[in-house]
Structure formats: C-alpha cells, structure tokens
Amino acid sequence: HEFGSYGGRYVPDELADVLQQLADAYDSVKDDADFQAELQQLQQDFAGRPTPLYRADRLSDEYGATIYLKREDLLHGGAHKLNNCLGQGLMAKHAGKERLIAETGAGQHGTATSIVGALMGLETVIYQGSKDLERQRMNAFRMELMGAEVSEVTQGGEGLADAVDVALKDLIENIDNTHYLVGSVVGPDPFPRMVRDFQSVIGNEAREQILEKEGRLPDAAVACVGGGSNAMGLFHTFRDDDVEFYGAEGGGEGSDSDRHAAPLASGKEDVIHGMRTRVLDDDVEVYSIAAGLDYPGVGPEHAMFREVGRCEYQAIVDEEALEAFQDLCRLEGIIPALESSHGVALAKKLAADRHEDDVIIVNLSGRGDKDVDKIANEYLSM
Numbered sequence: 001h002e003f004g005s006y007g008g009r010y011v012p013d014e015l016a017d018v019l020q021q022l023a024d025a026y027d028s029v030k031d032d033a034d035f036q037a038e039l040q041q042l043q044q045d046f047a048g049r050p051t052p053l054y055r056a057d058r059l060s061d062e063y064g065a066t067i068y069l070k071r072e073d074l075l076h077g078g079a080h081k082l083n084n085c086l087g088q089g090l091m092a093k094h095a096g097k098e099r100l101i102a103e104t105g106a107g108q109h110g111t112a113t114s115i116v117g118a119l120m121g122l123e124t125v126i127y128q129g130s131k132d133l134e135r136q137r138m139n140a141f142r143m144e145l146m147g148a149e150v151s152e153v154t155q156g157g158e159g160l161a162d163a164v165d166v167a168l169k170d171l172i173e174n175i176d177n178t179h180y181l182v183g184s185v186v187g188p189d190p191f192p193r194m195v196r197d198f199q200s201v202i203g204n205e206a207r208e209q210i211l212e213k214e215g216r217l218p219d220a221a222v223a224c225v226g227g228g229s230n231a232m233g234l235f236h237t238f239r240d241d242d243v244e245f246y247g248a249e250g251g252g253e254g255s256d257s258d259r260h261a262a263p264l265a266s267g268k269e270d271v272i273h274g275m276r277t278r279v280l281d282d283d284v285e286v287y288s289i290a291a292g293l294d295y296p297g298v299g300p301e302h303a304m305f306r307e308v309g310r311c312e313y314q315a316i317v318d319e320e321a322l323e324a325f326q327d328l329c330r331l332e333g334i335i336p337a338l339e340s341s342h343g344v345a346l347a348k349k350l351a352a353d354r355h356e357d358d359v360i361i362v363n364l365s366g367r368g369d370k371d372v373d374k375i376a377n378e379y380l381s382m
C-alpha cells in the first residue's frame with residue numbers, strides 16, 4: 001500500500017480492470033506535458049487560478065496569530081472541488097468516456113462535476129442523498145441548470161456514504177462509457193493519490209505566495225477534513241518541511257457523542273468504499289452540520305498521517321463552526337462554507353496559544369452561499 005497499512009484496492013473483480021486502466025492512465029498523464037498544459041490553461045482561464053492567499057488582518061488581531069486564508073472560495077463554482085474535476089474530466093474525455101457520474105453531499109462536488117460535464121460535453125449524473133438534497137437545495141438547481149441529472153438517493157441513511165454506494169453500483173453497470181469522478185481523496189487506488197495530486201495546486205501556489213509575502217514558510221497549515229482532499233491539497237507541498245499540519249473534522253455533537261463525523265479523532269480501522277482506512281465506531285451515527293464533512297470514513301493518507309503523527313486532527317463541533325462562520329462574516333466580509341468554518345474554528349483554537357507573529361495558513365475551501373438560507377433561518381433565527 002502507498003499509505004502504510006492504509007489504502008489499497010478492495011473492490012469486486014468487475015472493477016479491478018477499470019481501476020488498473022485508470023491507474024496506468026494517471027501514471028502516464030502525470031508526465032504528459034500536453035495534458036498538464038491543457039489542465040493549466042483551464043485552471044487559469046476557466047477556473048480563475050491562482051486563488052489569492054489573503055492576510056486576514058482583523059481575524060488575526062481577534063484570534064492572536066497571523067492568519068492567511070487560501071481563497072478556494074473564489075474558485076469558479078465556489079469551492080476547491082473544481083481542481084479535481086478538471087483533472088479527472090480531462091482524463092475521462094481523453095479516454096473517450098461519454099458519461100460522468102459522481103457522489104455529492106454539500107453539492108459542491110456535484111456542481112463542479114456538472115460544470116466539467118457541460119464544459120466538455122459529457123452526460124452527467126450526480127447522486128445525492130435526500131437529506132443533503134434538502135439542506136443544499138441551491139446547488140441542486142445549479143447542477144440541473146448546467147444539464148446534469150440529480151438522482152436522489154433514498155437508501156440507507158440518505159447521506160454521502162449512501163450516494164457513494166449507488167454511484168459504485170452505477171459504475172459497475174456502465175463501466176464502458178462512464179467515468180466515476182470520485183470527489184475526494186477516498187476510494188480504491190488510484191483515487192486517493194490522483195485526487196491529492198490534482199488538489200496539490202492549492203499548496204503549490206500557497207508555498208510561492210507565502211514565501212513572497214513573509215519570506216518564510218508558515219508555522220502551521222490548517223484545513224477541514226471530510227474525505228480530506230482540500231487538506232491534502234494544501235499539505236502535500238509542505239509534507240517534508242517543518243510546517244505543522246492540523247485537520248478539523250466534523251465533530252457534530254462531540255467526538256465523545258454518538259453523532260459525529262470524526263473517524264480520525266474517534267474511530268477505528270476498517271475497509272470502506274474500496275479502501276482500508278479509519279471509520280466511525282459502530283455505535284456512532286454519522287452526522288455533521290456541514291454536509292461535506294458528513295461522511296463516516298476518511299482518506300487513507302490521513303489515516304497514515306494520524307498514525308505517524310504528521311498531522312493533528314481535532315473534532316470541531318457544530319457550535320464552534322457556527323461561531324467561526326460568524327467571525328469571518330463580521331471581521332472580514334467573507335461568508336465561508338460551513339465545512340471551511342471548521343478549519344477557521346480550529347485556527348481560532350490554535351492561535352489562542354501561539355505568538356501573534358506565528359504564521360498560520362487556513363484553507364478556505366469554499367464559500368457559504370449554499371448555507372446562508374439555513375443558517376439565517378434555523379441556526380441564527382434572523
């Protein structure tokens with residue numbers, strides 16, 4: 001396995017061949033100058049890269065450290081998800097696939113997959129649990145406006161994990177003309193390493209930007225962790241440097257409660273969705289206020305980072321995320337996604353114990369447009 005005892009490819013025989021083909025294709029595009037040039041042109045002219053690395057002065061004064069936000073909320077579509085979708089979409093197109101399928105929870109990955117489907121002329125079907133379809137309704141409209149079919153998943157817990165199960169079944173049935181565009185650093189090999197690499201544009205830019213602005217590397221890098229792709233995208237470039245990593249999981253009602261989504265802070269080792277990784281304990285119901293964190297597993301590379309102590313993972317509960325959400329709105333005029341708010345909340349906790357000149361980069365993985373209706377009506381009773 002690439003990630004110690006984690007990762008691997010635990011799939012039925014029908015998928016083994018297509019995954020090996022995908023791994024071979026990925027290994028060749030990694031060094032294909034034409035592919036990389038085509039991807040970079042889309043990143044710049046279509047997605048709007050590079051995204052800013054913004055020094056949040058009022059947030060820094062309030063929190064007590066020097067906080068930079070990596071602005072993936074400004075990427076086309078409103079979240080980091082498009083970085084991965086452009087890469088996998090190009091691969092699917094070059095492989096002659098006619099159809100894209102994907103899972104979605106927050107609807108950001110579904111939106112990004114739909115954007116790429118429209119851009120590249122590929123039929124697109126997005127699987128989304130009923131619960132998430134309801135709480136991220138705006139994104140369902142965006143997907144349909146771009147020509148995608150949003151297929152409601154009513155089995156199991158009607159959540160993200162159930163959407164993955166249905167998407168995997170679709171892939172097996174439509175293996176010849178369909179690419180399953182996995183939305184995070186999860187699933188069987190090659191997805192965890194391929195998605196990490198497509199997201200590593202985030203960290204590569206942040207490294208250049210922080211050296212230009214501060215003349216040195218950051219003391220810490222912080223990101224929320226659902227499947228773990230925006231975090232690995234920021235961390236990867238710094239993995240051999242003296243930069244501390246912190247991952248904020250969806251703590252839901254508390255990692256010691258029976259309703260959370262923090263398998264790294266409080267879980268066990270198991271196989272799920274084709275990968276050996278960490279999952280929630282059996283008596284825990286998967287839950288987070290943030291639909292994009294509401295997943296019972298996590299990327300295998302994070303399970304390894306936790307095991308070797310390369311990253312510290314903390315469960316951020318709903319209330320902490322809502323506090324940070326409001327801080328950013330009022331101190332910086334930036335409305336973050338509920339998922340990203342977990343990363344800001346973790347930075348708040350870290351900054352309180354650090355020197356004001358300590359430099360912390362927080363990955364602002366997405367914008368909160370999808371969440372404002374529910375937050376205003378249900379959580380803040382505005």
Ligand SMILES: CC/C=C(/N=C/c1c(COP(=O)(O)O)cnc(C)c1O)C(=O)O
Binds near residue numbers: 081184224292365
């Ligand atoms: C692939 C399922 C996850 C979704 N979103 C996850 C998400 C996440 C968590 O996903 P990762 O970066 O992969 O941990 C963070 N920030 C935003 C804005 C997100 O939307 C989605 O369906 O949109």
